[in-house]
Amino acid sequence: MCVVTLGLVTDIELRHLAAMAAVAEEGTFGRAAARLGYTQSTISQQIAALERAVGGQVFDRPGGPRPVRLTPLGSVVLGQGRDLLARAEALADAVDRFKAGDGRIDIGTFQSVSNVILPSVVRRLRDEHPGCDIRLSEEEPDQPRIGDLDLLFYDGRVDDDVEHLKLLDDPYLLVARAGTFPDGPVPLERLDGAPMVAWPLTCSQPWMEQAVTRGGARPRIVFRTAVNDTLLSMVRAGLGSAVLPWLAVRGAGVPSDGGLSVHELRPSLPPREIYLHWRAGRTRSPLARRAIDIAAEVAAGLAPPSAGA
Amino acid sequence: MCVVTLGLVTDIELRHLAAMAAVAEEGTFGRAAARLGYTQSTISQQIAALERAVGGQVFDRPGGPRPVRLTPLGSVVLGQGRDLLARAEALADAVDRFKAGDGRIDIGTFQSVSNVILPSVVRRLRDEHPGCDIRLSEEEPDQPRIGDLDLLFYDGRVDDDVEHLKLLDDPYLLVARAGTFPDGPVPLERLDGAPMVAWPLTCSQPWMEQAVTRGGARPRIVFRTAVNDTLLSMVRAGLGSAVLPWLAVRGAGVPSDGGLSVHELRPSLPPREIYLHWRAGRTRSPLARRAIDIAAEVAAGLAPPSAGA
DNA sequence: GCGGCTACATCGTGAAAAGCGATGATTTCC
DNA sequence: GGAAATCATCGCTTTTCACGATGTAGCCGC
Numbered sequence: 001m002c003v004v005t006l007g008l009v010t011d012i013e014l015r016h017l018a019a020m021a022a023v024a025e026e027g028t029f030g031r032a033a034a035r036l037g038y039t040q041s042t043i044s045q046q047i048a049a050l051e052r053a054v055g056g057q058v059f060d061r062p063g064g065p066r067p068v069r070l071t072p073l074g075s076v077v078l079g080q081g082r083d084l085l086a087r088a089e090a091l092a093d094a095v096d097r098f099k100a101g102d103g104r105i106d107i108g109t110f111q112s113v114s115n116v117i118l119p120s121v122v123r124r125l126r127d128e129h130p131g132c133d134i135r136l137s138e139e140e141p142d143q144p145r146i147g148d149l150d151l152l153f154y155d156g157r158v159d160d161d162v163e164h165l166k167l168l169d170d171p172y173l174l175v176a177r178a179g180t181f182p183d184g185p186v187p188l189e190r191l192d193g194a195p196m197v198a199w200p201l202t203c204s205q206p207w208m209e210q211a212v213t214r215g216g217a218r219p220r221i222v223f224r225t226a227v228n229d230t231l232l233s234m235v236r237a238g239l240g241s242a243v244l245p246w247l248a249v250r251g252a253g254v255p256s257d258g259g260l261s262v263h264e265l266r267p268s269l270p271p272r273e274i275y276l277h278w279r280a281g282r283t284r285s286p287l288a289r290r291a292i293d294i295a296a297e298v299a300a301g302l303a304p305p306s307a308g309a
Numbered sequence: 310m311c312v313v314t315l316g317l318v319t320d321i322e323l324r325h326l327a328a329m330a331a332v333a334e335e336g337t338f339g340r341a342a343a344r345l346g347y348t349q350s351t352i353s354q355q356i357a358a359l360e361r362a363v364g365g366q367v368f369d370r371p372g373g374p375r376p377v378r379l380t381p382l383g384s385v386v387l388g389q390g391r392d393l394l395a396r397a398e399a400l401a402d403a404v405d406r407f408k409a410g411d412g413r414i415d416i417g418t419f420q421s422v423s424n425v426i427l428p429s430v431v432r433r434l435r436d437e438h439p440g441c442d443i444r445l446s447e448e449e450p451d452q453p454r455i456g457d458l459d460l461l462f463y464d465g466r467v468d469d470d471v472e473h474l475k476l477l478d479d480p481y482l483l484v485a486r487a488g489t490f491p492d493g494p495v496p497l498e499r500l501d502g503a504p505m506v507a508w509p510l511t512c513s514q515p516w517m518e519q520a521v522t523r524g525g526a527r528p529r530i531v532f533r534t535a536v537n538d539t540l541l542s543m544v545r546a547g548l549g550s551a552v553l554p555w556l557a558v559r560g561a562g563v564p565s566d567g568g569l570s571v572h573e574l575r576p577s578l579p580p581r582e583i584y585l586h587w588r589a590g591r592t593r594s595p596l597a598r599r600a601i602d603i604a605a606e607v608a609a610g611l612a613p614p615s616a617g618a
Numbered sequence: 619g620c621g622g623c624t625a626c627a628t629c630g631t632g633a634a635a636a637g638c639g640a641t642g643a644t645t646t647c648c
Numbered sequence: 649g650g651a652a653a654t655c656a657t658c659g660c661t662t663t664t665c666a667c668g669a670t671g672t673a674g675c676c677g678c
Contacts, residue, residue, distance in 0.1 A: 009397045010324040018319050029655060042637050044655060049635095054404050060591050064645030065653045072459070072594035076407045080400035087396050088318045091389035095363050098385045150381070282369050285381035338626060351666050353626060358664095373674035374624045 014088050016050035017081035019043050020058060024078055027067030050077070097131065101286045104133040108152040110203065111228065112247040113274065114138060117153070117167070120298045125291055132287055150288045151295075152277040155204045155245075163280045165292060167299035169271035172208060173249055174263040175232065176241040186263040191217040195240035197231050200224050204272050211269045212243065236260060245272045274299070323397050325359035326390035328352050329367060333387055336376030359386070406440065410595045413442040417461040419512065420537065421556040422583065423447055426462070426476070429607045434600055441596055459597045460604075461586040464513045464554075472589045474601060476608035478580035481517060482558055483572040484541065485550040495572040500526040504549035506540050509533050513581050520578045521552065545569060554581045583608070 022032035023043065033043040051057055058074030070078060097103070105125075109118055114136070122134055137149070144154045146162060157164065174186050181190070191212060196219040199205045212219060222240050225231055228248055235242050236259040249262060276295050278284060284292075331341035332352065342352040360366055367383030379387060406412070414434075418427055423445070431443055446458070453463045455471060466473065483495050490499070500521060505528040508514045521528065531549050534540055537557055544551050545568040558571060585604050587593060593601075 009394065009401050010322075010327050012323060012397055012400065013319075014321060014323065015319040028653090030653090039638055040655075041639075041657080044657085045636075048656085055408065056404075057592050061655060062590060062645075063643090063654070064647085066646075068655085069591070071592040072412065072597070073404070073407055073592070076403050076412065077400065080396070080403050084393065084396045084400060085318065087389070087393045088321055091321065091386065091393060092318050094385050094389050095365075095382070098382055099364065103381065103385065281371060282378070283366055283380040283382070288381070337624090339624090348667055349626075350628080350668080353628085354665080357627085370626060371674075372625075372672090373676090375675080377626085 011053040012084075013049070013053075014085065016046045016053070017077075017085055019046040020050055020074075020078060021082060021085065023047065023059065023068065024070060024074075029068070099286060101129045101290055102131040102133075103285055103287050104135065105151065105285065105287045105291060106135045106137070106149045107291070108137050108139075108144065108146070108149040108154075110138060110153060110155070111226065112155075112170070112245060113153040115228075116247050116250060116302070117274075117295065117298050121291060121294050124294050124298075125287070128290065129287065146277060146279055150278060150285065151291055153274065153295075154277060155272045155274050156207075157275065158277050161280045162277045164275045164277045165296060167274045167276055167295060168302065170245040170247045170274055171271040172243050172245055172265065172269040174241060174265055175235055175244055175249055176261055176263065177235055177238050178259055178261045180241060181261065181263055183261070184263065185266045188212065188215040188265050188267060188269075189217050191219045191241070191243075191265075193218065193220060195220050195222045197221070197223040197225070197234045197240045197242050199231070199244075200226050202226075208243065208269060208272065215267065215269070232260065243269070247274070320362040321393075322358070322362075323394065325355045325362070326386075326394055328355040329359055329383075329387060330391060330394065332356065332368065332377065333379060333383075338377070408595060410438045410599055411440040411442075412594055412596050413444065414460065414594065414596045414600060415444045415446070415458045416600070417446050417448075417453065417455070417458045417463075419447060419462060419464070420535065421464075421479070421554060422462040424537075425556050425559060425611070426583075426604065426607050430600060430603050433603050433607075434596070437599065438596065455586060455588055459587065459594065460600055462583065462604075463586060464581045464583050465516075466584065467586050470589045471586045473584045473586045474605060476583045476585055476604060477611065479554040479556045479583055480580040481552050481554055481574065481578040483550060483574050484544055484553055484558055485570055485572065486544055486547050487568055487570045489550060490570065490572055492570070493572065494575045497521065497524040497574050497576060497578075498526050500528045500550070500552075502527060502529060504529050504531045506530070506532040506534070506543045506549045506551050508540070508553075509535055511535075517552065517578060517581065524576065524578070541569065552578070556581075556583070 019032060019036065019038075022035050023029055026032045026035060029043045029047070030040045033040045036043070038046075047059065054073065054077055056073045057071050058077050059068040060071055061068050107118070118136065122136075125132060125134060144152060144158055146152050146158065152158065152162075153167075155170070174181070174191070176186075194217075198209070198221050201209075201224075209221075220240075223231075223234055225234075228244075231242055231244075234240065243265070276292060278288065278292070328341060328345065328347075331344050332338055335341045335344060338352045338356070339349045342349045345352070347355075356368065363382065363386055365382045366380050367386050368377040369380055370377050416427075427445065431445075434441060434443060453461060453465075453467055455461050455467065461467065461471075462476075464479070483490070483500075485495075503526075507518070507530050510518075510533075518530075529549075532540075532543055534543075537553075540551055540553075543549065552574070585601060587597065587601070
């Protein structure tokens, strides 16, 4: 009984709705055409196409110089159509904001980076893009996974399909209770049999401890914890010394701490390497690209930890 | 510095967003094409067009048998795009509902019609279209105006550009306190000098009173009110008689009222004519068309008020 | 390493549509 | 009745659409 309307949603075109809105506001096809930069006949055809799509007239054309008027169907279409156009505008805005650098970014991190590098990166990122949505996660399973992260800080390489940027070499330092060792560098073999506190065997910790062993020292690990403050309290209390990367030492503000002394090791251990990773072969958001740049700058701006000295 | 994106909102096409959504769900262009009834190359071009419109890739194509994946930009576009598609669907639904007869209808009316005809019309309309939005207005300025009304009941013609349908002839009857007149028709001249209560001089009231006068009777109007119940109470109380149209009498349930008697007049006055009006030259909604039909049926179904007898 | 497989991109083609300018039809106003 | 205004329609050109066929790139198994 009704005319068979194929009525596929996608038969509606935003262009036609925009034309309709212009006509409704201007009152005539001609003025709407002028506003939109079309000719009158084009508007006429666009409205005709829209009317074909919705299956009925949306304007009454009284003829003569009187303005056209919405039909009841036209009111329905225009009401919903304006909404649709507003959403389309919102889409375009969201795209523009995205391209300007707003949007969401998911970053994986770990303790030292969280303490020392990330705060500066986050601050600069938020200063540049107040609307951005930065999410950090510090979950650190045994093997780091990029998963859905945009960026991942990690002290080592990740095997996945990943690109990386080396941010800095982070040399290992010996932290001891003041007075335990004389000022200045400490020979590595002095750690043989010495009581030590240390991080759990995650990240590059096993690798570091092997390096110590290869250097001829077999320290006694008497306590492991991932919490730096606890670790340093134990050092301060005399439970043992600790070999920590410079970032961790600096993060805890140790150099100015009276109860502790910091020493280089001789020979020095190979430094921990801090990398920034992201998935290879995937388009990165402007925000992620900017974050990579900023992270590199922040890392470069850290006082060079007497690298390789 | 950025590529100049013309970025007109209307460059985005719903078809392309639908293609994008299908690709995102299916994982490959080919399956999306199959779902939508296109070929793979068409989908490829649609996505390319969308990417041109938003100014960047929305999918990473890893190559080989691995599924494509949304880029960050793609997430933004798809997120907003799904919303847009949902709105488009809502538009199509609204149009369908409108065509099925739902929607809004504004009806102007007046007392007698409100009492006798409209309740049936409204009931049937709501039974047929439970979702419809019926609005009545009984404001009755001296000259009735269609204004933004879809339908207007009025006991007379409206001068505007209006089409009309005569619903019924509504004969005038004399309502008196029981015992005032003997049963049966009453000669018109018996009203000469008789105390009468009456409606205010709106609608067809002046026209009716002139007809009485032309018939040779000069009644004394001792009270005017638009409220039928008050009017009939006054008749019952003996203040005077009333000449009322059949619809008004019937609406008040008078025939079964012991205190009142109803008489035809001889000669009978020309009946009040009840019209239904709507603006000429304007497309009417399915709901309005149905309402017109129903009103005509309801009017025809009223017991013929001893028409012209 | 080398086809085979799968998947997206691209090319050429014919059909459809968009947009334009000119013309026609209809109504209002003078 | 004629001038003016307005939308519809008609050719026409240019662009776009969709298709099928072909090109190209990354995986996989042998």
